[in-house]
Structure formats: structure tokens, C-alpha cells
Amino acid sequence: MTTTDIRTSLFRDLYIDGVWREGSEGGRFPVLDPSDGSTITEFAIASEADCDAAVAAAEAALPAWSATAPRVRSEILRRAWEILTAEADVFAEIMVRENGKSWSDAKGEAGYATEFFRWFAEEAVRIPGDWRLSPAGDKRIVVTHRPIGVSLLITPWNFPAAMATRKLAPALAAGCTTILKPARETPLTAAYMVDVLERAGVPRGVVNLVTPVPTGPAVARMLAAPAVRKLSFTGSTEVGRELLKVCADRVVNASMELGGNAPLIVLPGADLEQAVDGAFLAKMRNGGSACTSANRFYVHESLHDGFVAALTARLAAMRVGPGLDRTNELGALVSTGERDKVAELVDRAVEEGASIAIGGTPSGAGAFYPPTLLTGVSHGSTINVTEIFGPVTAVVRFTDVEEAIAQANDSEFGLIAYVFGEERAAIQVATRLDVGMVAVNRGVVSDPAAPFGGTKQSGLGREGAGEGILEFLETQYIAVTA
Numbered sequence: 001m002t003t004t005d006i007r008t009s010l011f012r013d014l015y016i017d018g019v020w021r022e023g024s025e026g027g028r029f030p031v032l033d034p035s036d037g038s039t040i041t042e043f044a045i046a047s048e049a050d051c052d053a054a055v056a057a058a059e060a061a062l063p064a065w066s067a068t069a070p071r072v073r074s075e076i077l078r079r080a081w082e083i084l085t086a087e088a089d090v091f092a093e094i095m096v097r098e099n100g101k102s103w104s105d106a107k108g109e110a111g112y113a114t115e116f117f118r119w120f121a122e123e124a125v126r127i128p129g130d131w132r133l134s135p136a137g138d139k140r141i142v143v144t145h146r147p148i149g150v151s152l153l154i155t156p157w158n159f160p161a162a163m164a165t166r167k168l169a170p171a172l173a174a175g176c177t178t179i180l181k182p183a184r185e186t187p188l189t190a191a192y193m194v195d196v197l198e199r200a201g202v203p204r205g206v207v208n209l210v211t212p213v214p215t216g217p218a219v220a221r222m223l224a225a226p227a228v229r230k231l232s233f234t235g236s237t238e239v240g241r242e243l244l245k246v247c248a249d250r251v252v253n254a255s256m257e258l259g260g261n262a263p264l265i266v267l268p269g270a271d272l273e274q275a276v277d278g279a280f281l282a283k284m285r286n287g288g289s290a291c292t293s294a295n296r297f298y299v300h301e302s303l304h305d306g307f308v309a310a311l312t313a314r315l316a317a318m319r320v321g322p323g324l325d326r327t328n329e330l331g332a333l334v335s336t337g338e339r340d341k342v343a344e345l346v347d348r349a350v351e352e353g354a355s356i357a358i359g360g361t362p363s364g365a366g367a368f369y370p371p372t373l374l375t376g377v378s379h380g381s382t383i384n385v386t387e388i389f390g391p392v393t394a395v396v397r398f399t400d401v402e403e404a405i406a407q408a409n410d411s412e413f414g415l416i417a418y419v420f421g422e423e424r425a426a427i428q429v430a431t432r433l434d435v436g437m438v439a440v441n442r443g444v445v446s447d448p449a450a451p452f453g454g455t456k457q458s459g460l461g462r463e464g465a466g467e468g469i470l471e472f473l474e475t476q477y478i479a480v481t482a
């Protein structure tokens with residue numbers, strides 16, 4: 001039995017008010033290993049009563065937790081960082097098992113996810129405030145921050161750890177209590193993290209874990225509870241849009257990290273090797289199942305053929321297979337359903353005129369899809385306007401930089417863009433892109449110390465950095481007679 005087997009056999013239940021327990025109405029759903037379709041374990045289904053109990057526990061724990069000294073909250077978060085750092089291999093293995101990603105992607109995510117606890121341990125003791133005299137001199141203007149209150153945190157399956165710690169760490173640092181609702185595909189990573197937080201000293205009721213099936217009605221019910229004051233959601237734009245409507249009923253504060261359709265532009269004059277290295281990372285990190293994944297590759301005609309040849313060679317050299325074999329560089333998609341969606345998009349692209357340089361044909365059992373590169377993709381074609389969420393590079397050739405900028409901006413999404421080129425020219429292009437984040441001559445931007453988020457239908461608000469904790473705080477102004 002591996003360490004993961006021990007953990008997953010222990011943590012397959014709900015966590016409410018500091019107690020691990022089955023759902024009140026019984027019932028479990030299977031958690032599958034996408035590399036072979038086998039059942040890892042069966043996870044408890046949360047009933048309406050369980051969701052109500054989680055809200056009640058978070059409400060009851062709020063006064064004491066929000067009054068806890070920032071230093072105490074900070075030290076608990078720091079302990080969570082220490083435990084997760086020491087147990088990085090267990091953390092990664094759970095993700096590999098239930099999500100299908102490669103070992104190196106899982107280790108990368110474990111490290112990134114863990115860092116949010118260290119970063120927000122440091123932010124907990126630096127919550128900003130202000131004091132000034134009014135212009136008329138009649139009062140002191142005191143600006144302070146209060147924890148927003150009970151926060152519902154909903155996360156997707158693609159980064160089952162980091163999307164949760166990016167919410168849990170700032171919420172707890174701010175003094176909020178929480179209910180975590182992970183994706184149905186990946187509840188084990190969430191349960192393991194909740195166990196870590198319990199071991200780090202988080203008091204009962206401050207973090208609760210529920211997995212209702214179906215999700216929509218249970219989430220709407222929790223958002224209707226007067227105690228719930230915040231929704232922090234990461235997932236698809238489609239679901240996010242629906243949840244914003246639910247939030248509107250009670251004017252619940254909502255942060256939304258939604259879908260993307262990232263353009264990657266290779267400008268004339270770009271260093272080809274740097275562009276290929278960056279493009280490989282921007283596309284293949286997490287097997288392409290990332291909201292930040294480069295989706296639309298606009299490559300200048302002067303570099304197009306060299307770029308395609310070099311990237312195709314990189315993709316051809318990738319080892320594909322189950323993540324528990326640590327030599328494999330590309331793991332499985334999260335489910336055969338997701339694999340089939342990617343396959344349909346590629347077939348459709350070919351029907352719409354694209355050519356396959358490599359890949360394009362899934363083979364064997366398990367939710368694997370091969371590294372694929374398409375050339376001759378047109379701006380506006382189906383694959384160009386759809387979030388692919390798989391290891392498929394779709395290349396559009398361009399001749400005019402102004403046209404490439406216009407095409408990059410021609411999207412309902414605005415999460416991130418990548419620009420490769422001579423630095424000054426690349427930064428000039430970056431400032432003209434209507435997105436929340438731009439990577440210049442590099443393939444990854446994510447950093448707990450940087451504000452993560454998008455424009456347009458990619459979301460509302462920012463996670464990480466100093467901004468991340470403000471999402472869980474209300475500004476309060478106190479007027480004091482001078």
C-alpha cells in the first residue's frame with residue numbers, strides 16, 4: 001500500500017464542524033483514476049442538511065476566528081506550508097491519481113499551491129488601513145478592514161490544489177470562515193488539504209468540506225443562507241455566469257476566475273529558441289488543461305516554418321503515459337469525456353481547413369490524448385474561439401502585427417496573453433492587449449505574489465498578491481470628530 005492509498009482510504013468523507021463524517025442521507029460517488037478508469041475510492045455525497053450544517057458551523061466559528069490575532073492566523077497558515085512542504089510527494093501523488101496529470105505537473109502544482117499558505121501567512125499581519133484628517137479639518141477619516149464573513153469556495157478539477165489554496169489561504173488570513181466545494185472529479189486532494197489544515201491548528205468550523213450531488217441546487221441553497229457573504233468561484237464562464245445570477249438575489253459579493261482563450265503572439269524579430277521554449281511551456285504545462293494555456297498561436301510568417309518544425313520536434317519527443325511513472329511528461333486528461341471533446345475539436349479543425357503536423361489520433365485505453373500541432377488554422381474557426389483544454393497547439397500564420405493584435409483582442413475572454421519578440425516591441429504589444437495578465441518572452445506567469453485574474457468574460461477580481469486578501473475583506477470607514 002502506498003502513502004496515497006493510506007490517505008485516500010482515510011479521507012473519503014465530508015468535514016463539517018471539525019468532524020469527518022458520511023453524508024446524512026448516505027450515498028457515495030466514485031472517484032476515478034483517469035489513466036485506466038479504475039475506481040480509487042467512493043466519496044460521501046453531501047445532503048442539503050449537510051450543506052446547512054456546514055454553513056451553520058462556519059457561522060458559529062466566525063466570531064472567534066475573526067477576532068483571533070493576525071499573528072496566530074499567520075502561524076497556522078505557516079504550519080500548513082511546513083506540513084505540505086514536507087509531504088509534497090503525498091500531495092502530488094493524490095493529484096496524479098485522481099486528476100491524471102503527469103508527476104512533474106503534480107509536483108509543480110504542489111509547490112505552487114503550498115506557496116499560497118506562506119504568502120498569505122505573511123499578508124495576514126499586513127492588512128492595510130489608513131488614517132487621515134478630512135480636508136475641512138473637522139474629522140479624522142479612519143479606514144479599516146473587516147473580514148467579509150462566511151465564504152463559499154468552489155474549485156475546478158484542473159488544478160485541484162492550487163485553485164483551493166489560492167482561496168483558502170487569503171480567506172483564513174483575512175479572518176473569514178469557509179466552506180470548500182471541490183470538483184466532483186477531484187475531492188481527494190481537497191480532503192487531504194483540509195486534513196493538513198486541521199493538523200496545522202485550524203479550529204473546528206473554520207474550514208468545512210462538502211461535496212453535494214447534484215451541485216447546482218445545493219450551491220444555490222448555501223448562497224441563499226443569510227450567513228454566507230462571499231462566493232469565490234473558479235471554473236467555466238458558463239457556470240460562473242449562472243452563479244452570478246444566483247448571487248444577485250442577495251447581492252452576495254462574488255470573485256470569479258473563469259475561462260480563457262489565451263493568444264500567444266510570436267513577433268518578427270523574436271528569438272526562435274526562446275519562443276519555442278516558452279510556447280511549449282505555455283501549451284503543455286498541465287497537459288494543456290489550464291485556464292492560462294496558450295490556445296491561439298499567432299506566428300509571424302518570417303518565423304512560422306521554423307517555429308512549427310522546432311515545436312513539432314519537441315512534442316514528438318514527449319513521453320505520454322500514467323503520471324505514477326515519473327518519466328512520463330504528459331499524463332491523461334481528467335476523463336474520457338474531456339478527451340473526446342478535445343478529439344472532436346481537432347476533427348472539426350481539420351474539416352475547417354487545418355492540417356495536422358503531429359498527433360491528432362488518440363489511442364489505447366485511458367483518457368490520453370497525444371501532443372498535437374495543427375497548422376493552417378484560421379482566426380475565427382471553431383478551435384480558435386474555443387478553450388481547447390488539452391495538448392493541442394493551433395497555429396495561425398500572420399503577416400501584419402496590427403492585424404495580430406486585433407485578432408488577439410477579438411475574443412470574449414481576457415485572462416492572459418503571451419508575447420515573444422524583441423523586448424521593447426513585445427512590451428509595447430503587451431500594453432495594447434485587453435487581458436489581465438501578459439507573459440513577455442516566457443511561458444508561465446503564475447506566482448502567489450502576483451495578481452492573477454482576467455478581463456471581459458474571464459472573470460471579476462484578482463487572486464494572490466496583496467489584492468487576493470482584499471477579496472475577503474470589507475472596507476470600513478470610521479469618522480471620528482477631530
Ligand code: NAD
Nearest residue numbers: 155156157182183215216219235236239257258259260291
Ligand atoms: P466547471 O465550471 O464545470 O466546474 C467548476 C466547479 O463548479 C466545480 O466544483 C463544479 O462542481 C461546480 N459546478 C458545476 N456546475 C455548478 C452549478 N450549476 N452550480 C454551482 N457549482 C457548479 O469547470 P471545470 O470543468 O471544473 O473547470 C474547467 C474550467 O475552469 C475552464 O473553463 C477553465 O478555464 C476554468 N478555470 C479558470 C481558472 C482561472 O483562474 N481563471 C483556473 C482554473 C480553471
